[in-house]
Amino acid sequence: MKTALITGANVGIGLATAKALVRRGFNLILLCRNEAKGREAMAVVQQLNPAITVELVMADLTNIDSIRRAAQQVKSTHQTLDILINNAGFSPDRIEFVDNIEKSFYANHIGHFVLTHYLLDLLKASGEARVINLSSLAYALGNATRFFKRNEKLSLLSAYGDGKLANILFTEELAQRYADAGITAYAVHPGVVKSNFGGNFTGTLQVVMSLARPFMRTPERGAETSVYLASAPLSVLIKPDGKAGGSGGFFADSAPKLVKHNDNTRKQAADLWTKSLAFV
Template identity: 40%
Template sequence: MPVITTAITGATSGIGKITAMELARKGHAIYMLVRNTNKGEQVKQEIISQTGNKDIYVIECDVADLQSVARAVDELKGKLFGINILINNAGSAFVKKELSKDGFEMTFALNHLGHFLLTESLMPLLKKGQARIINVSSEGHRSAKPNFDDLKWEQTPYKGIKAYNISKLYNIYFTKSLAEKYGQTGITSYALHPGVVLTNIWDKVTGFMRILFWLIKPFMITPEKGAETTIYLATEPRLEQKSGLYFKKCKVAKTAPNADNGAARNRLWEISEKLTGAKTK
């Protein structure tokens, strides 16, 4: 059987690290797209020693930096004929408003825009690999409304949790648009909520979210459990009919009504093309 080639962002900790480890155990070739290559190399060695799979590669990719994403894409294009699975997993929340190198609000830059450029630029490889694209979203999308007219939070007072939830709504828009635009090419796309998972993402939260964190900590699931739906979407056969859908606990789940807004979805696509210079192929 040919080896399945999987590229994953945010494979250095939490859900992404476990996903990379378990897919390596199943024999996938893993391309870890990481911002910190020293950390990436350490995790790579851990994966090799725990799984015996040596087909693990580290590619530098700061997803919040469009030039870094473009360099990673060039590297992957130089190394690979095709990609079978792309897992857009890296993500974070920012308590205080920060701007990316390109001048975008950080949550938007990392959780959506960088992954948009990555996915669109890898399209030739994804088409050759008849790829599944998996976007790690969140139940946080339920309370979100798009902020297209104020993406840099210049008119609205910045709230980290709000920015995070909006970015996770955009992950669902992106998933549905990918399924719609590329369905004919054999590419499929899925979004998921991993559960409330005890990972480093909670380290930075303050204020009310910090109190909430301490209250819910005993009930939070492990990264192993949190990775289950991503691994399911990467490995389960015959998911084609479910392309564009949102999953929880390895099952299709309903999104919030807001996530079904086709006009908003198209608007996000147009904005993202304009901001990244990527063109739909």
């Protein structure tokens, strides 16, 4: 029986992913920031399949010490980890900084990078582990030259786009570095899902979000690609070029998609990895 750890598993896409995987017989570790909501999610998921185990781990993805403690907790009770779904997403409603890093970039990329790093031993021990990083087509709004730099004039959408672009570059570099260790990695666009994102927008953006909401996906629909990548046989995921499991690829609607961005280069991916290591 495989074990999956899902960040942000108490709400939205994360909870929908947890429900789908528990129905497929996965044991789950739910990593959440809010303990009360995390326990509610545990009860809901456990009820769907009493035969599996569900654990709750608390962590704040903008706090390195918190992430380190959470990883240590997991390592103290598990020898292996089969699936890591870096799902938790932070949508900024104002520009804030943590250690001079824009907060949504910190939560969406740095926090997940650090968590993945500390769980690498468990992932390697699995023999066939998968890391699934929730990105978005908003990567198109990102710019690698802004990574790790304080910018008081950054727009909310640009800040969010930077994190989503970083998710893709991190996925590519992780796949390259750990292919021989039996780890595959995937970036996912879940679609535009009904959430609180954009609730703070004003003017034209507010109008656009209001018009779009009736056409947005449910969390269950948004979770489908993550569930597919977590549960499908690797033989099904292999790319036409033969790369194992389509590893390093960007997926939407359960299929690989091209990433069209000038910053999507091996150099940028390696540079992001090097700079992210400073936070470990």
